[in-house]
Amino acid sequence: MLSQSILENKSKNNKKNSHFKQKFKEWFEVLPFIGLGLVLLSVFVVYPQIKNIYMAFTNYNIMPGQPSEFVGFANFMRAFHSEKFWLAFRNTVLYGVVTVPGQMAIGLIVAVLINNVIKGKNLYKVMIYIPVITSWIVVSLIFKYLFTDGKEGLINYALLKLHLISNPISWLQNTWTANFVIWVLGIWKGIGWVMVIYLAALQGIPNELYEAAEVDGANPVQTFFKIIIPLIKPTTFFILINLIIGAFGVFIQVMMITNGAPLGTTDVLLNYMYNRAFSDFEFGYASAISVIIGIVIMAITLLQKRLLKYDEFNY
Amino acid sequence: MSKKVISVLVAAILALTFVMAGCSSNSGTKKTTDNSSVNDTQKVEPVTIEFWHTFSDTEDKILNEQIIPDFEQKYPNIKVKATRMPYDGLKQQVISAVAGNATPDVMRMDIIWVPEFAKLGALQPVDNLEGFDAIKEKAFKGPMETNYFNGHYYGIPQDTNTKIAIYNKTLLQQAGLTEPPKTFDELVAAAEKIKGKDRWGIAISGTGPWGIAPYFLSLGGKVTDDKYTKATGYLNSPESVAALQKLIDLYNEKLIGPCILGGQPDTWGGMKGNNYLMIDDGPWFYSIQGDAAKQSTVPALFPQGPGGSISVVGGEDLVLFKTTKHPKEAWIFMQYMFSETPQKLLAQQAGLIPTNMDVANSSDVSGDPIISLYVQQLKTAWPRTPSPNWGKIDETLNQAFEKVFRGKATPQQALDEAAKQIDEFLQNN
Numbered sequence: 001m002l003s004q005s006i007l008e009n010k011s012k013n014n015k016k017n018s019h020f021k022q023k024f025k026e027w028f029e030v031l032p033f034i035g036l037g038l039v040l041l042s043v044f045v046v047y048p049q050i051k052n053i054y055m056a057f058t059n060y061n062i063m064p065g066q067p068s069e070f071v072g073f074a075n076f077m078r079a080f081h082s083e084k085f086w087l088a089f090r091n092t093v094l095y096g097v098v099t100v101p102g103q104m105a106i107g108l109i110v111a112v113l114i115n116n117v118i119k120g121k122n123l124y125k126v127m128i129y130i131p132v133i134t135s136w137i138v139v140s141l142i143f144k145y146l147f148t149d150g151k152e153g154l155i156n157y158a159l160l161k162l163h164l165i166s167n168p169i170s171w172l173q174n175t176w177t178a179n180f181v182i183w184v185l186g187i188w189k190g191i192g193w194v195m196v197i198y199l200a201a202l203q204g205i206p207n208e209l210y211e212a213a214e215v216d217g218a219n220p221v222q223t224f225f226k227i228i229i230p231l232i233k234p235t236t237f238f239i240l241i242n243l244i245i246g247a248f249g250v251f252i253q254v255m256m257i258t259n260g261a262p263l264g265t266t267d268v269l270l271n272y273m274y275n276r277a278f279s280d281f282e283f284g285y286a287s288a289i290s291v292i293i294g295i296v297i298m299a300i301t302l303l304q305k306r307l308l309k310y311d312e313f314n315y
Numbered sequence: 316m317s318k319k320v321i322s323v324l325v326a327a328i329l330a331l332t333f334v335m336a337g338c339s340s341n342s343g344t345k346k347t348t349d350n351s352s353v354n355d356t357q358k359v360e361p362v363t364i365e366f367w368h369t370f371s372d373t374e375d376k377i378l379n380e381q382i383i384p385d386f387e388q389k390y391p392n393i394k395v396k397a398t399r400m401p402y403d404g405l406k407q408q409v410i411s412a413v414a415g416n417a418t419p420d421v422m423r424m425d426i427i428w429v430p431e432f433a434k435l436g437a438l439q440p441v442d443n444l445e446g447f448d449a450i451k452e453k454a455f456k457g458p459m460e461t462n463y464f465n466g467h468y469y470g471i472p473q474d475t476n477t478k479i480a481i482y483n484k485t486l487l488q489q490a491g492l493t494e495p496p497k498t499f500d501e502l503v504a505a506a507e508k509i510k511g512k513d514r515w516g517i518a519i520s521g522t523g524p525w526g527i528a529p530y531f532l533s534l535g536g537k538v539t540d541d542k543y544t545k546a547t548g549y550l551n552s553p554e555s556v557a558a559l560q561k562l563i564d565l566y567n568e569k570l571i572g573p574c575i576l577g578g579q580p581d582t583w584g585g586m587k588g589n590n591y592l593m594i595d596d597g598p599w600f601y602s603i604q605g606d607a608a609k610q611s612t613v614p615a616l617f618p619q620g621p622g623g624s625i626s627v628v629g630g631e632d633l634v635l636f637k638t639t640k641h642p643k644e645a646w647i648f649m650q651y652m653f654s655e656t657p658q659k660l661l662a663q664q665a666g667l668i669p670t671n672m673d674v675a676n677s678s679d680v681s682g683d684p685i686i687s688l689y690v691q692q693l694k695t696a697w698p699r700t701p702s703p704n705w706g707k708i709d710e711t712l713n714q715a716f717e718k719v720f721r722g723k724a725t726p727q728q729a730l731d732e733a734a735k736q737i738d739e740f741l742q743n744n
Contacts, residue, residue: 061436062410062413062414062435063413063414063435063436063437064414064416066436148579149573149577149578149579150573150578150579150580152579152580153579170573170576170578172577173576173577173578261577262576262717262721263714263717263718263721263723264714278406278407278410279406279407279706280706280707281410281431281435
């Protein structure tokens with residue numbers, strides 16, 4: 001603690017004393033190290049973003065060298081008045097509301113279980129992590145086949161054999177069953193990542209705390225709620241932000257499994273945007289949607305930071 | 316504190332990047348290609364032209380083993396690099412290529428895309444090129460017209476197709492018939508006879524126009540007036556509403572199979588598994604499935620309804636991209652593809668219906684019983700509304716029909732609403 005504050009003071013003094021020239025020299029020295037990254041960032045991140053914002057205000061023409069008409073906020077107004085946009089918005093939010101807690105709860109439980117296993121920790125970790133590194137396209141297609149309609153679908157077949165249902169379910173033909181399939185896939189594929197992050201946090205909790213709790217007579221459930229949960233709060237916050245941002249990026253599984261069917265009721269924002277751009281050639285409108293998504297994510301992130309104030313924990 | 320805000324901002328910007336990655340694929344290059352090379356006739360070194368297509372396995376083999384060698388022998392200065400593209404996601408791929416100046420020279424493109432890409436400015440008109448008039452004279456009129464947009468032709472027809480009725484031989488016998496039904500009423504009667512668990516009379520592949528139009532139109536429905544200027548009064552006319560109502564009734568009586576709403580089995584699976592008495596499909600049904608399918612099925616014209624026996628026109632056009640560096644050589648290749656040798660090879664060995672009338676009428680092509688059925692069905696087939704907005708019209712019709720089949724709207728409501736939207740699309744051509 002003490003040494004840290006000394007270090008901080010030192011750097012503050014340094015800053016005060018440094019002249020412009022020195023700073024320039026510093027920059028010049030580090031430039032070779034960050035230069036390439038900076039160029040790549042500008043070309044592939046900053047420039048497309050600025051261009052995207054510009055496109056959102058035009059009736060963008062994709063042909064190279066052709067003029068694009070400036071239309072002001074027309075694209076945004078069109079989105080706000082579009083029933084399909086709101087449907088996609090609703091589904092995106094629902095995806096977050098369902099899959100984020102789902103992934104976190106299951107991921108945490110799995111992490112605690114693995115943490116308490118003595119043998120074969122790595123084996124379990126790998127097994128749970130495999131879905132994370134598997135291609136979205138592949139697992140989306142697998143889920144699509146698992147949940148095929150009719151009695152030939154594997155899930156329907158199993159449920160029929162177990163006498164849980166009497167008629168095959170048309171999973172992908174109804175709004176809520178189709179959304180259910182998309183959610184299950186999202187949770188299943190995300191658990192591994194949550195588990196790995198939580199495991200790292202769990203390993204950071206000193207053993208003495210567990211021992212002390214045990215001496216005080218706490219049972220495992222109490223340990224979980226009174227020791228583990230409070231101590232991994234910063235990690236929970238980190239996972240929460242990441243998963244919410246990720247939830248807004250839900251796309252491939254929807255495109256592959258339903259593509260919005262039936263009647264656009266399972267559509268999500270990115271799929272809606274993609275189809276407007278690449279099926280209807282409405283690039284300006286699609287850009288406006290992506291800007292809206294960006295603003296929403298930024299707002300959520302800042303809001304979370306406000307609402308979920310957390311203290312850095314020192315042991 | 317401020318440090319934290321900055322770090323959150325950076326995180327948010329990064330997140331935004333991932334979100335926006337989907338629509339940032341346009342490249343900033345604003346190169347204008349020089350088309351003046353048309354006049355350079357002095358070139359002797361061979362020129363390579365790139366050709367994109369979606370030929371099937373069989374057709375691709377014919378292209379690579381017979382057609383291209385023949386072309387390169389006739390025109391030693393031109394090499395053809397043919398790339399077979401997957402149909403799924405192809406439109407997106409072409410769009411990216413257009414935006415990034417990475418288009419091929421020539422492409423064999425679905426007829427319904429040509430007006431859309433022409434409006435976008437990606438294609439070069441070909442009606443001012445030498446030899447175009449001769450092609451126009453020899454081509455079937457319907458397929459030729461699919462290349463027309465705003466006063467110019469933007470391509471030439473490569474092959475055409477339509478869908479005919481295909482019956483399951485086993486189920487046809489069970490229905491007590493020795494030959495396919497001639498009228499819609501006969502079909503419904505046969506469907507009622509074989510109706511049962513996992514057995515349906517009619518399998519429609521989807522609620523989109525390509526799937527449902529033959530039934531809707533044969534039963535008396537209409538989409539627009541003959542000049543393709545408006546849908547109100549046609550799509551929502553009493554005849555159209557009655558046609559759709561008839562289809563709904565058949566669906567509710569379980570005479571139309573579940574595949575119309577994407578359920579299982581699909582049309583081909585249901586034909587193989589003896590689930591469906593009748594499906595419909597294009598010439599590729601036989602060229603892909605081979606002789607086994609010819610043994611177990613009976614092809615026939617669409618059954619006559621109040622509107623006649625009306626199917627839907629499909630096919631592919633050859634288009635020339637604006638960014639091509641070798642327009643002259645590309646045009647030579649396009650003309651060659653319309654000529655007798657390739658059209659005949661594709662017709663005889665892969666069952667593709669020629670667009671060149673000379674070839675279609677020659678005895679060795681018209682002698683094939685299946686091809687002649689398709690040619691006959693084509694005479695009354697519906698060319699889907701030629702419009703750069705066809706993609707949106709297609710989606711509107713699809714949603715209208717789907718809503719009705721899912722019980723979310725009555726035929727009158729759905730068609731009224733769709734007609735109004737399509738009117739707008741047709742006005743903004």
